[in-house]
Amino acid sequence: MQYALHKILHGMLLILGVTLISFMLMVWFGPDQTYTLIGKNATVEQIEEVRSQLGYDQPFLKRYTDYLVELFTLDLGASHSSGEQVGSILKRTIPVSLALMIPGFVLGNLVGIALGLVAVQHRGQWIDRLITGFSVTGMSLSFLIIIIALQVLLSTPFGVNLFPVRGWQVTGLGSYLQFVTVPTISLILVTVGYNTRFYRAVFVEESGKDHIRTARAYGASPATILWKHILKNSMIPIITRFMFSIPLVVISGSLLIESYFGIPGVGKITFDAITNGDQPVLKAVVGLTAVSFVVIQVLTDMMYKLVDPRIA
Amino acid sequence: MGPGRLWSQLRNDRAGLAGLLIVSLFFLVAAGVWAGWLGQNWSAANGGRWESASAEYWFGTNILGQDIFQRSIYSIRTAFEIGLVVALASTVLGAILGALAGWYHGTWMDGAILWLKGVLDSIPFYLLVAAVAFALHGKPWAMHVAMIATFWTTTGRLVRAEVMKIKSREFIAASQAIGLPDLLILSRHVLPNTLHILLIQVSITFVAAIKTEVILSFLGLGIQDGVSWGLMLAESTQEVLAGHFNNFMAASLMLFVLLLGFNLFADALQDAFDPKQVTL
Numbered sequence: 216m217q218y219a220l221h222k223i224l225h226g227m228l229l230i231l232g233v234t235l236i237s238f239m240l241m242v243w244f245g246p247d248q249t250y251t252l253i254g255k256n257a258t259v260e261q262i263e264e265v266r267s268q269l270g271y272d273q274p275f276l277k278r279y280t281d282y283l284v285e286l287f288t289l290d291l292g293a294s295h296s297s298g299e300q301v302g303s304i305l306k307r308t309i310p311v312s313l314a315l316m317i318p319g320f321v322l323g324n325l326v327g328i329a330l331g332l333v334a335v336q337h338r339g340q341w342i343d344r345l346i347t348g349f350s351v352t353g354m355s356l357s358f359l360i361i362i363i364a365l366q367v368l369l370s371t372p373f374g375v376n377l378f379p380v381r382g383w384q385v386t387g388l389g390s391y392l393q394f395v396t397v398p399t400i401s402l403i404l405v406t407v408g409y410n411t412r413f414y415r416a417v418f419v420e421e422s423g424k425d426h427i428r429t430a431r432a433y434g435a436s437p438a439t440i441l442w443k444h445i446l447k448n449s450m451i452p453i454i455t456r457f458m459f460s461i462p463l464v465v466i467s468g469s470l471l472i473e474s475y476f477g478i479p480g481v482g483k484i485t486f487d488a489i490t491n492g493d494q495p496v497l498k499a500v501v502g503l504t505a506v507s508f509v510v511i512q513v514l515t516d517m518m519y520k521l522v523d524p525r526i527a
Numbered sequence: 528m529g530p531g532r533l534w535s536q537l538r539n540d541r542a543g544l545a546g547l548l549i550v551s552l553f554f555l556v557a558a559g560v561w562a563g564w565l566g567q568n569w570s571a572a573n574g575g576r577w578e579s580a581s582a583e584y585w586f587g588t589n590i591l592g593q594d595i596f597q598r599s600i601y602s603i604r605t606a607f608e609i610g611l612v613v614a615l616a617s618t619v620l621g622a623i624l625g626a627l628a629g630w631y632h633g634t635w636m637d638g639a640i641l642w643l644k645g646v647l648d649s650i651p652f653y654l655l656v657a658a659v660a661f662a663l664h665g666k667p668w669a670m671h672v673a674m675i676a677t678f679w680t681t682t683g684r685l686v687r688a689e690v691m692k693i694k695s696r697e698f699i700a701a702s703q704a705i706g707l708p709d710l711l712i713l714s715r716h717v718l719p720n721t722l723h724i725l726l727i728q729v730s731i732t733f734v735a736a737i738k739t740e741v742i743l744s745f746l747g748l749g750i751q752d753g754v755s756w757g758l759m760l761a762e763s764t765q766e767v768l769a770g771h772f773n774n775f776m777a778a779s780l781m782l783f784v785l786l787l788g789f790n791l792f793a794d795a796l797q798d799a800f801d802p803k804q805v806t807l
Binding site for chain 2: 357
């Protein structure tokens with residue numbers, strides 16, 4: 216219980232930090248929004264009115280707490296470019312991003328774990344070297360190169376032309392598979408190099424430990440050792456890796472994949488907000504993702520305790 | 528480990544040597560561009576649209592009729608500029624903050640640095656860059672600032688752990704006993720012993736910086752003037768659909784080979800310094 220309270224307190228301090236940074240960058244030091252909102256030939260009174268609506272005449276602390284209230288009540292204001300409420304934009308786009316990113320993210324980790332296990336089983340042999348070489352190659356390929364190449368190979372007449380070039384017209388399972396396949400393969404290819412290398416290192420470390428040698432000495436079969444002793448004891452680094460790569464892979468990945476393939480998810484609206492300088496959307500997305508990531512971290516810490524009761 | 532022993536370790540690592548060779552070759556070309564000998568005609572649009580490879584245009588031309596070979600050569604300089612600035616600055620920052628946190632382990636200073644690291648690690652990276660670019664009103668170095676501000680955290684964590692280990696050793700107790708001030712001990716006796724971590728981190732963050740530049744340039748947050756492989760790839764996204772692959776191939780291949788070289792070299796460094804340690 217004390218452990219949980221300690222973690223929650225730690226999480227609250229982090230939330231304070233991430234909201235403070237996003238507030239400072241986008242609201243306090245951000246560009247003056249007055250003239251994006253106001254028409255030409257505005258009178259002095261009109262300018263003053265917009266400025267006070269935006270809160271520019273308020274002190275720092277008041278504006279920061281206003282931002283916090285906006286984030287936690289999800290009352291995020293309206294987008295400057297479309298006028299739509301940011302809350303309703305997010306409600307529309309988040310499910311699309313999840314449907315798009317989850318398969319690739321999960322498969323990328325599973326393939327990494329599988330390749331890592333195979334490499335460890337054949338440690339030092341050619342198959343291990345092949346897998347290691349393959350992951351270094353994957354790590355040297357840019358995300359952008361992979362998606363361009365896959366698009367050409369899978370979705371254009373220059374390749375096999377089996378999938379739609381871009382877009383997201385999902386009506387059922389068939390069309391979902393049509394649109395999700397190329398992004399999913401890209402995501403797997405981008406992450407598998409790093410994942411394989413990471414998981415292989417974790418398994419190598421685990422298989423060098425004394426209890427594995429003891430198990431082997433007692434005549435446990437290689438399969439038992441692999442599944443029961445190595446994989447099970449590696450759960451903590453696996454969970455950590457999985458949880459901590461969510462912001463990088465899912466959020467940054469959706470930014471790139473959705474803007475490239477023109478898929479209407481959170482990444483695409485963030486990209487549009489970046490290009491248009493649409494501050495309400497940008498500050499909501501940055502603030503909310505950072506806060507939810509802190510929540511994920513706190514939950515991960517609690518999960519450790521479930522997996523391994525020794526953790527204090 | 529001295530430079531002599533490091534070299535004798537590296538000499539036996541064929542992949543690592545190949546990596547070093549690749550990086551050195553690219554660096555020579557970058558130096559040639561800096562000196563004004565190579566890639567100077569990267570922006571002139573003298574050719575026709577999408578000309579194929581010829582004696583005049585080795586890799587053909589792009590949509591504007593610019594020489595793709597010249598552009599990809601000039602981009603080597605851009606890559607080294609971004610890589611060096613970001614890798615050196617973020618590693619130095621990580622070394623300083625990590626050393627302070629490790630040395631004053633358990634004090635408010637350690638707490639504050641760990642908190643800052645936790646906060647920066649919690650904001651998804653590209654969103655932070657977007658926010659920094661937004662705050663800096665599209666200044667060309669917004670990208671560098673954002674990368675340096677986030678890339679130091681890994682170096683900081685590694686150096687902090689190492690400094691905590693070093694602090695408990697006898698030679699540190701001895702220098703404290705003869706009354707040397709903390710900062711002198713840190714800079715003279717502690718930080719030099721973390722040099723192996725810093726060297727590896729420089730090569731890893733170099734790779735990260737170049738890869739990030741590509742994505743940011745595609746998103747419109749990267750290089751503002753000049754040319755880079757990221758900008759070339761961004762241009763090529765339209766061209767490939769029309770069947771023109773020269774721009775894409777040139778930028779991808781150069782980018783891939785340089786990154787591969789750096790990754791191989793970084794691996795060799797890691798193996799040389801600590802063959803037992805598994806790389807995470």
